[in-house]
Amino acid sequence: MNILLVGSGGREHALAWKIAQSPLVRRLVIAPGNPGMETLGELRPMKVTDADGLCALAREIKADLVVVGPETALEAGLADRLATAGIPCFGPTAKAAQLETSKAFSKAFMERHEIPTAGFGVYERLHEARQALSVFKPPYVIKADGLAAGKGVAISPTRRDAEAEIERMLGGRFGTAGARVVIEEFMDGEEGSLFAVCDGQRAVLLGGAQDHKRAYDGDLGPNTGGMGSYSPAPVFTPELVEAADRLIVQPVVAAMAAEGMPYRGVLYAGLMATGDGPKVVEFNARFGDPECQVLMMRLDGDIVPLLLACARGDLTRAPMPAFSPDTVICVVLAASGYPDSPLEGSIIRGAEQDFGPHVQVFHAGTRRRPDRQLAAAGGRVLNVCARGKDIAEARERAYAAVKKIDWPSGFHRTDIGWRALERDSGGN
Incomplete structure (x- = not known):
């Protein structure tokens, strides 16, 4: 198979890492990609919002599947262009992606279909x-x-x-x-991210993760795109997951199809576990970032048949996803000044060393200088991910890897996974 992956962040690096492991893949092209993906596929310098150009690239490489990472590409109508060209796309149309791209649309949709939300x-x-x-x-x-x-x-x-x-x-x-x-209205409870893959008619749960939105330790500071994550998330009890699937995920997919906007791709449901059950905080029309990174490291088996089945509109042909019982944690290294005015251009050393079998470092905002040194080129720059038998072991491995990276201009939270760790220690 020839696959085109669209995007350049940590989410796309994790997807490329997982897709490249598939024996079905003959050629992987990534547009535009980043330095961390250089060994995984061919990089093409294109804008993710250039729907026409990306569609032409998919034709050029005779893509059997296009996997869309960022929401901006969906909003630009990339899935629509690919549908016209007859190329399978893992990612919803611009109309269906309004579940994320317009909060007003999303809230009105939930109100119409009695989906629990604030x-x-x-x-x-x-x-x-x-x-x-x-x-x-x-x-x-x-x-x-x-x-x-x-x-x-x-x-x-x-x-x-x-x-x-x-x-x-x-x-x-x-x-x-x-x-x-x-x-x-403010919803009181604990928030988590639940993921499902959808083929336009059906949805299959992928499991959950929990991220940390605030910039600093103790959940202080401004909201960011996410400073870390871990999976599994203890907030997602079997009872909560069953209720979320029955009251939210399945009704949303059915209602989108009924309204003429069949949803194909991944549905990210940001949920609040309230005293009245799960309620929707927000929907995303793509894998979360940095939640995708921990999900890809826990996912057992080949992801490509699952992505292709969604794109072709028939999940019944794909094996059901299976996940390792291990815990995976992601620590985001961000540039000084993030999220408001991140400092760009500083040199990063040690990020591309071999950290061992339990650690993966995904690039989120990096560039290669003319002298081949790695430099910061964004707000969230690196995702240091580690797996372990439990949250404590995963955290220990992740933070040990962080210490090996020489980047004085970066910062990170030191308390990623604190809720899960507190649960494991009995709240002491």
Whole structure:
């Protein structure tokens, strides 16, 4: 098989790493890729939003399958272009991807189909949004409607903070993504990410992970795209997973098909485990980042038949996914100043050494200098992932690997997986 993988981040590096292990793969082309993927496939320097160009590339390499990593490519209509060309695509159409690309669409969809989620309102005018705060109780959850690279959510403890955040969003902080804001009721509980692969009619659960959104230890600091993750996530008890599948995942896939937007690809359901059962925080139309990294390291067997079956619209032809009982943890190394003003260009040493069989380092935001040295080229730069028999062993291996990387301009959280570790130690 010839496969085209679209994307350049840590999520795509993890997917490339897993896809490249398949005996079915004859040729893997990655557009645009990053230095960490150089040994896994052929890199092509293309923009992920160039749907026409990527479709032409898929034709050029006679792709049997295109795997779309980032949400921006989905929003640009890449899956639609590929469908017209008759090329199987793992990733939903632009209309179906609105579950992620428009929070207003997603909330209205859930309301129509009685999918459990937080109460909400959608506003385009500043004075209306300010007035609407009277309906909600603090803390206030404010979200930009469109894509904001994981940073378009604010939890404001006071009304004054909420008003300031609304003003920033509607005032252009996130460009057109903030032309509308969604205000939601605050849901109290523990959050996790549940994943399912979908073929337009059916959905099969892939399991769950938990990430850490805040920049600093103790869940402090600004929201980011994710500073670390681990899987399995203890918050996903068998009872919670069953309820989420029955009340959320299966109804969403059925409703999308009924509305003429059959969903093919991975459905990421960000869930809150509340006293009333699981409720949707948000949907993503792609693998999470950095959750994808830990899922790929736990996934046993060949991923390619699963991706192809979804793209072709028939999951009944694919073997059911199986996961290792091991725990995998991911520690994100980010550039100083992230998420607001990350410092780019600093040299990274030691990231490409052999860390042993239990550790993988995925590149999320790197570039190769003319002298072949590795340099930072983004906010989240490296994903140090390790597996172990439990969360304690996985953490020990991951942080031992982090210490071997020489990058003075980077920072990381030192408490990734603390909830799971606390559970394992009995809360002591």
